[in-house]
Each structure stands twice: as structure tokens, then as C-alpha cells.
Amino acid sequence: MCRIGKAGIVIIVMETFIIGILAGLLLVAAGKQETRDQPDLITHFDRMDLKRIEKMITGFSEGKGDKLTMLQWGIDSGPFIHDFYNDGREIHWTVDNTRDGMSANPGKTEYVCRAIGLAETADFYRVEVSDCDGYAKDEQISLISFNKDRL
Known part of the structure; x- marks a missing residue:
């Protein structure tokens, strides 16, 4: 014993x-619930970031202004930097890929639009803008996406 x-x-x-x-x-x-120090900085493209994007889209439909910065990394390149600002009526979305040496469109592209939404496919949620200057009014421009497998 x-x-x-x-x-x-x-x-x-x-x-x-x-x-x-x-x-x-x-x-x-x-x-x-997880919180982040910088809720206006989208970097993970996870469920929390998607909820922040949904909040921004809802706010725009209610006429509320907002601003976000998104850093989206390529597989073998530098980051795509997205700066988003809206005043509740007009969206200013700038895509800066000057740090991506492999980009087909080096430089900055600004979209000035009056509509934004979230489209769902089998594998992704895509943030799309429309009614943009220089494009057909009903043309949907997909700027970022969230892979459902990573949510």
C-alpha cells in the first residue's frame, strides 16, 4: 500500500x-468576444473583419460616413493597400499596389462610387461597388473578397 x-x-x-x-x-x-485595437484596420479577412465590412455597408445605406484601411497580401507580392472613405453619399476607394513589384497595374487606382454591397458566391463574400465614375452605372466592381473557408 x-x-x-x-x-x-x-x-x-x-x-x-x-x-x-x-x-x-x-x-x-x-x-x-474578440476585440482589436484598431477596428478600422482590416488585415485578417476573417469573420470579425467581415462583420466590420458589413457594418460599413449598412452605415452607408443609412447615410453614415465611415473610413477603413485594408491590407490584402498577395501570394508572392507586396500588399495591396485599400483606403476607403465615404460621406454617406459617395464612396472613395483607393487601391494602392505601388508596393507590389509584380502588379499588372502598378500605381494607385481610385474608384468614386455611389453604391456598395456584399455579394455571395459558393466560396466567397465579395465587396462590390457600382454606379462608379467612368464605368457603366450597373457595372459591379469587386474590390476585395473573403474566402468562406477562412471564416
């Missing part, structure tokens, strides 16, 4: 206490 001394019992009680505290902390952390 194995005998456990007083020191062994104290150690077992302490270990059980520590495990209980850690389990409790994990449960509390699991229930908290």
Missing part, C-alpha cells in the same frame, strides 16, 4: 486548485 505524506497531500491539493483556476480562466476567455 502506498502512503502519501502530508507534503504529498498539500501538493495534490495545490495542483488541483491551480488546474481549477486555469480551467475557469479558459471558460471566461472563451465567452468573451
Whole structure:
């Protein structure tokens, strides 16, 4: 028969206490909604960033202004930098790929549009603008997308 001394019992009680505290902390952390220090910076293209985009689209439909910066990395290139600003009536979306040496369109492109929406395909959610200067009024221009597998 194995005998456990007083020191062994104290150690077992302490270990059980520590495990209980850690389990409790994990449960509390699991229930908290993730927050980010810079909610107007889209970099992960995850569910939280998609919710921020949806908030921006809803705000625009209600005539509320907003601004965002999005950094979208290519597979073998530098980032595409998207600067988005709207005043509740008109959208200014600038795509800066000057840091992408492999870009087919090096430089900056600005879209000035009066409509924005979220389109869903089998694999993606795409942010599309329309009624843009220099384009047909009903032409949908897809500027960023969210892969559903990464949400």
C-alpha cells in the first residue's frame, strides 16, 4: 500500500486548485468576444473583419460616413493597400499596389462610387461597388473578397 505524506497531500491539493483556476480562466476567455485595437484596420479577412465590412455597408445605406484601411497580401507580392472613405453619399476607394513589384497595374487606382454591397458566391463574400465614375452605372466592381473557408 502506498502512503502519501502530508507534503504529498498539500501538493495534490495545490495542483488541483491551480488546474481549477486555469480551467475557469479558459471558460471566461472563451465567452468573451474578440476585440482589436484598431477596428478600422482590416488585415485578417476573417469573420470579425467581415462583420466590420458589413457594418460599413449598412452605415452607408443609412447615410453614415465611415473610413477603413485594408491590407490584402498577395501570394508572392507586396500588399495591396485599400483606403476607403465615404460621406454617406459617395464612396472613395483607393487601391494602392505601388508596393507590389509584380502588379499588372502598378500605381494607385481610385474608384468614386455611389453604391456598395456584399455579394455571395459558393466560396466567397465579395465587396462590390457600382454606379462608379467612368464605368457603366450597373457595372459591379469587386474590390476585395473573403474566402468562406477562412471564416
